[in-house]
Amino acid sequence: MDYLRRIIDDELDDLFPHVPAIAIDGPKAVGKTTTAEQRVAGLLRLDARANRTAVAADPDLVRVRARPLLIDEWQKVPEVWDVVRRVADEEATGGQFLLTGSAAPAVGATAHSGAGRIGRLRMRPMTLSERGLGKPTVSLRTLLTGTRPPVEGQCDLRLADYTDEVLASGFPGLRGLTPRALRFQLDSYLHNAVDRDVPEQGLAVRKPEAMLAWLRAYAAATATTASYSRLLDAATPGQSDKPARSTSIAYRDVLTQLWLLDPVPAWAPTGHPLTRLGQAPKHHLADPALAARLLGADRTSLLDGDGAPIGPQAGTLLGHLFESLVTLCVRVPAQAAxxxxxxxxxRNGDHEIDLVLVRDDGRALAIEVKLNATIEDRDTTHLHWLTDQVGDTLLDTIVINTGPHAYRRPDGIAVVPLGLLAP
Structure with a gap:
């Protein structure tokens, strides 16, 4: 089967020839190994017992393997990280090692962070453009230049199509499955994470169903800033003797180590008098399909408006899951740029900007996400407010929606259907 090129390939093209080692982080089944295999001469799989035993006994064995060398699931023998770091110190030639891992090793498992020797890239599920849907015409990289270019294009995707893509998953191996097979695989993915991957990270889970209940609560809080105590309450309804808040934090930490949680942090602009800003992250799972499956959502229920998200942000479950899909489709090309x-x-929720992309110089692109096919003045209120607050700090203002056309409004705000968003 021909390899399907990903956005991260552009980053690897730019970086790997000049950097001795790059670690590609991301959840299981996201395509890390397949992508890395396209540019190596040697492969060392540490999820194979024989390889793991030999390398654990003598981590320096990685030195004699053909390079460029892919070390897959490197966290299974974390000592190889320090060997790769030492090789990078001794020989700074680019393009020597790729390391892929579906979990972050425990703190202290490696002697050195690898800073300055081993670069790190996050790999996420496929965006709509990577899935080959439509013909994207609006480049996120160009929007980040601040030139406020014209935007145009026609999109054939409609609300039902976006709903289907929320449910379909961006994990490459799950694309094209029958509905029942997809549900089965998503359920298996989640249960394997709780039953096997979490204990491997050192967290003993006496009641796996309790962690799955917490994950369902987290899924219901998708694209909100709900507090972790509220998530724990939602996961344990009717229980008077609730677990300690530390339980919720332990769940959060281990699932983050497995790259299953992918929250969006709060933005605090520097050099501007914005005050009373919230600090809580917005909750997102690695793939919105995981959230939909945890909640038992299907095409009919989502389009009918069923399901009530938890958290301070209003909206339908479909609206929150669509924002999570947009977030995935934005953050992948944003990283590449x-x-x-x-x-x-x-803090009081009177103003909110769904996504803010920030360049190294501090200037930002502000994005609002709307499930609507048409955009009205009321949909741009917060973008105008932010423009008044930070002025020239803003490179551009965008509304991403489900409509048929990309265009600029008379006030300069760009309206871009998600299906037209290109890297």
Missing amino acids: DATIGHLRT
Whole structure:
């Protein structure tokens, strides 16, 4: 089967020839190994017992393997990290090692962070453009230049199509499955994470169903800033003797180590008098399909408006899951364009910006997400407010929606259907 090129390939093209080692982080089944295999001469799989036993006994064995060398599931023998770091110190030639891992090793498992020797890239599920849907015409990288270019294009995707893509998953191996097979695989993915991957990270889970209940609560809080105590309450309804808040934090930490949680941090602009800003992250799972499956959502229920998200942000479950899909489709090309991502919400909730992409110079692209096919003035209120607050700090203002056309409004705000968003 021909390899399906990913956005992260552009980053690897730019970086790997000049950097001795790069670690590709991301959840299981996201495609890390397949992508890395395209550019190596040697492969060492540490999820194979024989390889793991030999390398654990003598981590320096990685030195004699053919390079460029892919070390898959490197966290199974974390000592190889320090060997790769030492090789990078001794020989700074680019393109020597790729390391892939579906879990972060425990703190202290490696002697050195690898800073300055081993670069790190996050790999996420496929965006709509990577899935080959439509013909994207609006480049996120160009929007980040601040030139406020014209935007145009026609999109054939409609609300039902976006709903289907929320449910279909961006994990490459799950694309094209029958509905029942997809549900089965998503259920298996979640149960394997709780039953096997979490204990491997050192967290003993006496009641796996309790962690799954917490994950369902987290899924119901998708694209909100619900507190972790509220998540724990939602996961244990009617229980008077609730677990300690530390339980919720332990769940959060281990699932983050497995790259299953992918929250968007709060943005705090520097050099501007914005005050009363919230600090809580917005909750997102690695793939919105996981959230939909945890909640038992299907095409009919989502389009009918069923399901009530928990958290301070209003909206339908479909609206929150669509925002999670947009967030995935934005943060992947944003990383490739060297931009970080955040969100903004005032403490009392009177102003909120769904996504803020920030360049190295601090200038930002503000994005609102709307499930609507048409955009009205009321949909741009918060973008105008932010423009008044930070002025020239803003590179551009965008509304991503489900409509048929990309265009600029008379006030300069760009309206971009998600299906037209290109890297």
